[in-house]
Amino acid sequence: xxxxxxxxxxxxxxxxxxxxxxxxxxxxxxxxxxxxxxxxxxxxxxxxxxxxxxxxxxxxxxxxxxxxxxxxxxxxxxxxxxxxxxxxxxxxxxxxxxxxxxxxxx
Amino acid sequence: xxxxxxxxxxxxxxxxxxxxxxxxxxxxxxxxxxxxxxxxxxxxxxxxxxxxxxxxxxxxxxxxxxxxxxxxxxxxxxxxxxxxxxxxxxxxxxxxxxxxxxxxxx
DNA sequence: CGCAAGGTACGATAAATTTCGTACCTTAGG
DNA sequence: CCTAAGGTACGAAATTTATCGTACCTTGCG
Numbered sequence: 001x002x003x004x005x006x007x008x009x010x011x012x013x014x015x016x017x018x019x020x021x022x023x024x025x026x027x028x029x030x031x032x033x034x035x036x037x038x039x040x041x042x043x044x045x046x047x048x049x050x051x052x053x054x055x056x057x058x059x060x061x062x063x064x065x066x067x068x069x070x071x072x073x074x075x076x077x078x079x080x081x082x083x084x085x086x087x088x089x090x091x092x093x094x095x096x097x098x099x100x101x102x103x104x105x106x
Numbered sequence: 107x108x109x110x111x112x113x114x115x116x117x118x119x120x121x122x123x124x125x126x127x128x129x130x131x132x133x134x135x136x137x138x139x140x141x142x143x144x145x146x147x148x149x150x151x152x153x154x155x156x157x158x159x160x161x162x163x164x165x166x167x168x169x170x171x172x173x174x175x176x177x178x179x180x181x182x183x184x185x186x187x188x189x190x191x192x193x194x195x196x197x198x199x200x201x202x203x204x205x206x207x208x209x210x211x212x
Numbered sequence: 213c214g215c216a217a218g219g220t221a222c223g224a225t226a227a228a229t230t231t232c233g234t235a236c237c238t239t240a241g242g
Numbered sequence: 243c244c245t246a247a248g249g250t251a252c253g254a255a256a257t258t259t260a261t262c263g264t265a266c267c268t269t270g271c272g
């Protein structure tokens with residue numbers, strides 16, 4: 001058995017601004033992005049984020065972020081780890097994440 | 107009678123990133139923002155934008171942009187003119203509009 | 213092994229968004 | 243004055259999104 005289960009992630013070239021902005025328009029999801037940005041590339045577990053919602057809903061939000069191309073997820077069977085796709089985003093939409101991070105949690 | 111009818115616009119301080127990003131996540135609305143950015147402050151009429159939708163729907167999109175704080179609208183009875191709230195946005199979320207404009211229509 | 217922790221998938225419900233038709237309003241211009 | 247052009251407001255339908263409960267799966271650990 002593989003150590004990790006495959007998860008779909010968009011290629012850099014297919015990351016759409018529509019989906020990225022829609023993903024970032026939610027405060028919980030933006031919070032995740034902010035925390036990941038602060039972690040400087042260190043993977044963070046889903047369970048570690050302060051999102052006061054049901055498990056199924058958390059799964060939903062992380063999927064939105066992943067399918068938008070904002071985060072990279074690795075499945076470990078129990079627990080998943082997340083990293084921000086900083087370089088990919090900077091290549092695709094230069095300055096966007098910087099502006100979002102600078103804005104803070106609001 | 108006043109020459110213009112008042113329209114509600116958010117104060118700079120009450121512009122929310124949630125609403126701004128949600129507004130920008132629609133391609134038609136982002137197109138409007140792009141065109142206004144290119145007009146360099148020259149007001150543009152609603153009717154001038156290439157949005158192939160019913161009139162009522164166009165009204166809806168312009169309202170979303172206005173209430174998010176992205177554009178300033180002036181009513182002239184027939185016709186409205188729109189300008190991008192460039193300075194306000196730059197003050198509130200530095201770098202955000204620049205990144206959006208740089209990304210282009212996608 | 214057997215259980216707890218972390219997470220998913222499915223299905224349902226609720227809420228928000230998008231789109232439109234219709235009726236109506238306002239100004240410009242003949 | 244009368245009409246056309248640009249837009250709104252209201253209400254409705256269709257679509258999307260957010261939220262959750264429940265059942266289930268996987269790994270770590272005692």
